[in-house]
Structure formats: structure tokens, C-alpha cells
Amino acid sequence: MDDKPDQDLVAEVLGGNTESFGELAARHRPRIERLCKRFFSDGEMARDIAQESLIRAYTALGTYRAEMPFRGWLRAIVVNLCYDELRRRRRxxxxxxxxxxxxxxxxxxxxxxxxxxxxxxxxxxxxxxxxxxxxxxxxxxxxxxxxxxxxxxxxxxxxxxxxxxxxxxxxxxxxxxxxxxxxxxxxxxxxxxxxxxxx
Missing domain, CATH: 1.10.10.10 (Winged helix-like DNA-binding domain superfamily/Winged helix DNA-binding domain)
Known part of the structure; x- marks a missing residue:
């Protein structure tokens, strides 16, 4: 399963195999958390936003277009959540x-x-x-x-x-x-x- 491309795992999730999203999440979580930590020094907040990003990705998976890299699509979700949080806590x-x-x-x-x-x-x-x-x-x-x-x-x-x-x-x-x-x-x-x- 590790060798499957992201697009294949997305297709499996959309086909009803929700366990395939667990593989996608495990594959991308470290990168997502690292990106969140670049925006927020609070590790707990970074992990929370990373988790929220994965939830958003799961619920929006139907909008993903296979011709674009899944990684870029997911990064856009993470970045927009970080952006929203930065605007909320602006000092x-x-x-x-x-x-x-x-x-x-x-x-x-x-x-x-x-x-x-x-x-x-x-x-x-x-x-x-x-x-x-x-x-x-x-x-x-x-x-x-x-x-x-x-x-x-x-x-x-x-x-x-x-x-x-x-x-x-x-x-x-x-x-x-x-x-x-x-x-x-x-x-x-x-x-x-x-x-x-x-x-």
C-alpha cells in the first residue's frame, strides 16, 4: 500500500474505502505539521491545525482534481487554515x-x-x-x-x-x-x- 500513488488512494477513499485516507494522512502528516510549525511556535497549536487540515481534506476530497498533485492541493488547505488563524490572533x-x-x-x-x-x-x-x-x-x-x-x-x-x-x-x-x-x-x-x- 505504501507504493500506491496519492491519486490511487484518493480514488479508493472516494470509492468507499475510508481506510485509504489513513494511509494518506500518515504519509503527509509529518510535512503538514512541519509547515504548521513554521507559522506557529506553539507546538500544540501546530498539531491542532495539522489535524484540522486533515479533517478538512477528508471532507473536501470530492473537490480534488487528479490532474494536480495531491501534495499541492493539501498544502493549499493547510496554508489557508494557518492564514485564517493568523488573522484571528493578529496582535x-x-x-x-x-x-x-x-x-x-x-x-x-x-x-x-x-x-x-x-x-x-x-x-x-x-x-x-x-x-x-x-x-x-x-x-x-x-x-x-x-x-x-x-x-x-x-x-x-x-x-x-x-x-x-x-x-x-x-x-x-x-x-x-x-x-x-x-x-x-x-x-x-x-x-x-x-x-x-x-x-
């Missing part, structure tokens, strides 16, 4: 620049010249980078955060992001530009706060 940036842990301060000294994009990209390698990346990403508007995570962490192209979010490529490019500008501005604030804390 003001000023509330997010608070005290830093000693490891964060130490790491900030090392990356003082790194770009915010590099910090986001590095976030899977180091815990301090992960925390700082989420702190930076938390300051972005939900639309900008979606584009930044999909572009820098998921390494999707502009056209892939546009297809996933249902936006025009022009909108994605504008959002990517705005996200980079906002991240740089926020990174400067964070680094300045870290430096003043040391003095």
Missing part, C-alpha cells in the same frame, strides 16, 4: 518586542549583520534562531507572513505561492517586498533593544 507589533533570553541576546550579537530572511531560513537549525524568527514573523501582517514563510522556509516560487493562496503573482511580489522591508525594520528594533539591554 500589534509593539506587544511582541519584549525581553530576550540570554541565548537570544548572544545569538543576536552573532547575527547582527544577517538579513531577516537568513534568520528565518536558519530557524530550523538553532533554537535561538527559531525563537527570534518567530518573534520577527509575529510582527508581520498575516498576508506578509504567509508569503515570507512560503518563500523563505518552504522555498516556493512566486507562481507556486500565488497558486497556493489564490492570489495574483503581482500581489505575491508586492507582499514579498513589503514583508522584507517590515522584517528589516523590526529586526533593527530588536537588535537595538538587545544592544541597549546589554549596556
Amino acid at each position: 500589534r507589533p509593539e506587544e511582541l518586542v519584549g525581553d530576550f533570553s540570554a541565548p537570544e541576546v548572544q545569538w543576536m550579537q552573532l547575527v547582527n549583520h544577517a538579513t531577516p530572511e537568513e534568520i528565518v531560513g536558519e530557524s530550523e537549525e538553532r533554537r535561538e534562531a527559531h525563537d527570534l524568527a518567530h518573534r520577527l514573523l509575529d510582527t508581520l501582517k498575516p498576508e506578509d507572513r504567509m508569503v515570507m514563510v512560503l518563500k523563505e522556509s518552504e522555498e516556493l516560487s512566486i507562481s507556486e505561492i500565488a497558486a497556493t493562496l489564490g492570489w495574483s503573482e503581482a500581489k505575491v511580489k508586492i507582499r514579498a517586498f513589503r514583508a522584507r522591508q517590515a522584517l528589516r525594520k523590526q529586526a533593527e528594533r530588536i537588535f537595538a533593544a538587545g544592544r541597549s539591554r546589554e549596556q
